[in-house]
Amino acid sequence: MNTILAPSFRVAGQADVNAIVALVQSAYRGDASRRGWTTEADLLDGQRTEAVLVAELLADANSAVLLALADGELLACCHVERHGESAYFGMFAVQPPRQGRGLGRLLLAEAERHARDAWRCRAMHMKVIDVRTELMAWYERRGYRRTGEYSPFPYGDERFGLPRRDDLRFELMVKELTA
Template identity: 60%
Template sequence: MDTAPSPTTGDLVFKEAAESDVDALVALIEAAYRGDAHGGWTTEADLLHGQRTDPQGVLDVIKAPGSLLIGVEREGEVVACFQLEHRGDAAYFGMFAVRPDLQGAGLGKVIIAEAERVARGTWDAREMQMTVISVRDDLIAWYERRGYRRTGRMTPFPYGDERFGIPQRDDLQFELLVKALDVTP
């Protein structure tokens, strides 16, 4: 997938990630999720310390069957990314990161809309699913404004597995959010 700019994506280019993109994607994801708590509004630095991902984790996503990791570039520089994973009639949306200094300017809305379009077009997905740490009220509210709804279905946070970070609270869990996708874009 290599999508050139369109009227809805402006000067953004969406490209399927390759092995050569791993280091740039890890740096972006770490900055967005674990960076300075004041650098971007989506950081989890107050909830989790340590890494969010590593080169092997990103490479595994790139190589996994039924998975797409899309890098979003502006003027040749990676400014965002997201993962889609095919799950029957649904697509799972994850690893969504926007460079912290670009957050809050509408870029995320454009990117999530493109992710939904890709999920419909690639797999005829009828639903988008994601998990969000349930105490991330501002982030969940942002997704709700984009049509996602809370399901109340929780899965435990993997305490003790530092590949996912070092929790700073003992009440972390993931909530499933879903959105029905219009099959006629």
């Protein structure tokens, strides 16, 4: 597969729910996720998201799931949620065999543009499992900074997966959005 230079982007609709769930699951859980570098398969088992949750995100006026497509094929997605003057970024998934080719960088930039231009947000926030140092370094190269502000992993809440270790926690990362 070649580098994807110019995917199209759009906001997801309810008809996209099942494709989004399948993409997110393939990027983070199980053996299929091991084809990419963003896998959480060694950290967590279980579902990464579910159709009901994605449908709720799509129904929220302060929320958008952005899709990256080429020739009608869903290649990547992310969730952006408005919180006043900042936005929260999450549920970021790229098809495992397409990872490492620049698509994630393009979608992240589109999410930042959406938050800045559509919602007038001045910052993007995200929470990353802090043992995922390679992923955190990737975000740092894109202008995010580690804050040293941690929150506990929600052990016992299967909506976030079934932990395979007992030392998981999230670190808040932040990027100022400029025009």
